[in-house]
Amino acid sequence: MRILHTSDWHIGRTFHGHATLDALRGVLDALVGQVRDHDVDVVIVAGDVFDSATPAAACYTLLTDVLGALADAGAQVVVTSGNHDSAARLGFQSGLLRPGLHVVTDPATAGRPITIDDAHGPVHFYALPFLEPALLRHVWEGARTQADVLARAMDLVRGDLAERGGRSVVVAHCFAAGVESTPQLERDIQQGGLDVVPLATFAGVDYAALGHIHGRSELAPHIRYSGAPLHYGFGEGGKPRGSWLVDLDADGFADARWLDLPVPRAVVTLTAPLDELLTHERFAAHAGDWVCAEYTDTLPQPDPLRRLQERFPHCARVVHRPADAAPQERVRYAERVRAARSDRELIALFLPHVRAGEGASPREEELIADLLDARTAREAAR
Structure with missing residues (x-):
């Protein structure tokens, strides 16, 4: 049989x-x-x-x-x-x-x-x-x-x-x-x-x-x-x-x-910096595949799914996976937020948390200081 x-x-x-x-x-x-x-x-x-x-x-x-x-x-x-x-x-x-x-x-x-x-x-x-x-x-x-x-x-x-x-x-x-x-x-x-x-x-x-x-x-x-x-x-x-x-x-x-059995559409995971995923020739063969894109840039990039779908029409998933991400600290983010004593400390905690360990640049620090000082002045004038 x-x-x-x-x-x-x-x-x-x-x-x-x-x-x-x-x-x-x-x-x-x-x-x-x-x-x-x-x-x-x-x-x-x-x-x-x-x-x-x-x-x-x-x-x-x-x-x-x-x-x-x-x-x-x-x-x-x-x-x-x-x-x-x-x-x-x-x-x-x-x-x-x-x-x-x-x-x-x-x-x-x-x-x-x-x-x-x-x-x-x-x-x-x-x-x-x-x-x-x-x-x-x-x-x-x-x-x-x-x-x-x-x-x-x-x-x-x-x-x-x-x-x-x-x-x-x-x-x-x-x-x-x-x-x-x-x-x-x-x-x-x-x-x-x-x-x-x-x-x-x-x-x-x-x-x-x-x-x-x-x-x-x-x-x-x-x-x-x-x-x-x-x-x-x-x-x-x-x-x-x-x-x-x-x-x-x-x-x-x-x-x-x-x-x-036939595979109607191959399933692949591609890992590289976003610009490389969007331009490098080695990824051209996957234009017709189901794609999970793991981009390794240090910081999150704007509108990655839309940009990737222009090259990979069947890109179904995008993951930000920084190549040099810092190891997680033992103290949870929520606990550190509760311990913060000022808005400046909160911002100093928040930016690395959402940007894979990357804090504010010097220019960003200037903008943050200006905004916080302006708010303080408005509150004092009330």
Whole structure:
């Protein structure tokens, strides 16, 4: 059996305020092409199909179109909900879907497989939707964490598999031990921190198709993340986008290889003084990219975003990162302000605070003194 493992489509997500729906449609069209070109039997979407619990109508249209195209390409599809999805909204029409399209959003189905046959017999797909510990404590007493609820679910999987026999694939949406953390975990699965699931949790199955991490990762030959099909943040720049093509033979996991997906617009971070970013030839190749510009001038520069967008129309983020910024003092700025005894002291504190350590120039000191003296004279004349 040939499986295409993908996840984290995040339909409806924006990139620094810019819509990504058309770009995602193009990438998912290419994914449908992979299914057709490689004779894929089953496509797995391991959670976070939508980016929001309340997706717009256009997001449903895209999902409907892609699921239909995958079925037309000859594959069955197994979809689970992630922590970004609303399980109810994603799963409300699951009973109305055409044969071969399986959308699993109910935790009560853990341990009940979707069974698909090939020439070697059955393959049991245990599709686990995102398991929210707070909602399952009344079902699985003592379960308090993601590790707890996934351990309970996998016990059900192994118990069912022991009775059925055959090969097995589990689909889960979680943060598994051994994966590199990434800034694209915008909403941690456990509020206040990452709730790590041990790899041993997934023992006993032939392949574990995981979602939640936006970059590809191989935690073991048979335990992998596919990552997201688009770059959704500058921290992902340079990381490949694609899917895993997984083969099962008569004995179980046989092989997995990476299939690249197209990148509609590259994501880059450029660092240099502002004038250099605006003029140097070495940056010319990035005119069509999504750009995060980190300018290293000592002082903040006027209107940097507008100026940068004249050269980089898709500059979406500007950061002032002075190359020679002074280390932060131990006493917080607010405490020093409270201790100031005059307006001159307040200004002397304020300017270095907002200008990366750069105080007033001699000419600025003269202007400040003139303004303060003029104010004092006005107050004395009242």
